[in-house]
Amino acid sequence: MSVTATIRIQEADFDAAQEIAALTRGRTDIGAVVTFSGICRGSENGEPIAALTLEHYPGMAEAEIGRHADEALSRWPLQGLTIIHRFGRIAPGENIVLVVTASPHRQAAFEAAEFLMDYLKTNAPFWKREESQKGTSWIEARDHDDAAAARWTKS
Amino acid sequence: MKVKYFAWVRERVGVAEEAVEPPADVRTVSDLIGWLSSRGETYAHAFEKPKVIRAAIDHAHVKQDAVIAGAREIAFFPPMTGG
Numbered sequence: 299m300s301v302t303a304t305i306r307i308q309e310a311d312f313d314a315a316q317e318i319a320a321l322t323r324g325r326t327d328i329g330a331v332v333t334f335s336g337i338c339r340g341s342e343n344g345e346p347i348a349a350l351t352l353e354h355y356p357g358m359a360e361a362e363i364g365r366h367a368d369e370a371l372s373r374w375p376l377q378g379l380t381i382i383h384r385f386g387r388i389a390p391g392e393n394i395v396l397v398v399t400a401s402p403h404r405q406a407a408f409e410a411a412e413f414l415m416d417y418l419k420t421n422a423p424f425w426k427r428e429e430s431q432k433g434t435s436w437i438e439a440r441d442h443d444d445a446a447a448a449r450w451t452k453s
Numbered sequence: 454m455k456v457k458y459f460a461w462v463r464e465r466v467g468v469a470e471e472a473v474e475p476p477a478d479v480r481t482v483s484d485l486i487g488w489l490s491s492r493g494e495t496y497a498h499a500f501e502k503p504k505v506i507r508a509a510i511d512h513a514h515v516k517q518d519a520v521i522a523g524a525r526e527i528a529f530f531p532p533m534t535g536g
Contacts, residue, residue, distance in 0.1 A: 336536055352535065353460055355528060358512040365513075383535060395536055415536055421514065423528075424535025425460035436461050439532035 303367035303379040307359050309386040312396055321378035321400050328377050332407040334397045334415050340390035342437065347390065348429040350437075354385045355423035366417045370399075373413070374406040381414065383424065413450050420447040454521070456489075458499070459530035462506065465499035475521075482508045483517040485527065499529075507532060 304320075306312075314333050322328050338350050363381055371379060378400035388394055397414050399407040426437040457470040479488045483503070490500040500506060508515050509528045521527060 354535070355457070355459055355509070355512075355530070358509055358528065361512040362514070419536035420533060422535045423459065423509070423530065423533055425531065426534045427460070436531065437534045439534050443536075 301371055301376055301378060303364070303371065303381060305360060305363050305367060305380075306382045307354060307356070307363075308382065308384060311384070311393055312382045314393075314396055314398070317380050317382070317396060317398050321380060321398055325377075327402065328400045329402045330404040330407040331378075331398065331400045332404070332411045333399075334395075334411050335393055336395035336415075338388045338390050338392050338394055342428050342430075345430055345432075348431075349387050349389045350394070351387045351427045351429065351434075352385045352394070353425045353427065354383070358423045359383065362422050363418065366414055366421065370410045370414055374399075374401065374410040376401050376406060376410055379410070381418075383418065383422065385424065416443070416447040416450060419443040454524050455526045456485075457526060457528040459528065461531055462499050462529050465495060467495050480520055480522070481517065482510070482515060482519050482521060482527070485521055486517065486529070505531065 314335055318331055340346060367379055367381060376399055380398040382396040384394055397411045399410045401407040420443050427434050428437055455470060456473050458466045463469050475485060475488050479485050486500050486503050489496045506529050510519060510524045511526055
């Protein structure tokens with residue numbers, strides 16, 4: 299059975315439990331579901347922040363995440379995959395991103411979710427700007443995120 | 454072709470997108486960065502560290518040596534910080 303990923307780029311919040319239920323409802327073949335939720339922290343580099351604003355590249359965001367979803371589906375025996383990435387203003391404690399992977403056994407679900415998050419961090423066209431008392435500034439990319447993505451490259 | 458800018462590249466250039474018609478000797482993404490940089494101070498500021506700038510042609514990441522012939526939409530942006 300071919301699996302189609304559900305990919306949504308949206309300003310609205312999401313409900314992780316509802317997304318898991320949507321993947322597993324009425325099925326008895328799924329043995330493992332892994333979810334990753336990325337949540338807005340209330341501080342960046344030790345400084346409190348008021349909110350993040352996420353800018354994205356409409357069209358490319360869907361295309362790029364779709365390419366990585368297809369790669370995950372080809373590398374791991376997944377039975378379901380949902381990726382949601384929010385844009386716009388997000389306050390501390392609110393959701394930013396969700397990855398849900400379903401497979402017969404846990405290893406594939408864990409690995410695929412980690413692979414997807416590592417690639418979303420470095421390749422999905424989103425940019426975070428932080429608001430704090432000092433004003434607003436763009437968050438800089440981190441070298442360790444590049445290193446995390448690089449370890450999935452097939453040699 | 455259409456050129457789009459995102460995040461601080463967009464802020465420095467001062468527009469989110471524009472139509473450009475570079476001369477024929479502008480063959481690659483790198484050439485286009487050089488040509489855009491020569492258009493004024495805002496562009497020169499946005500592209501002052503060209504190695505930092507990432508590019509996409511028609512919604513796919515490309516390296517700066519990519520040829521731009523046939524591109525409908527080219528985007529320039531800083532390293533991504535999503536997820």
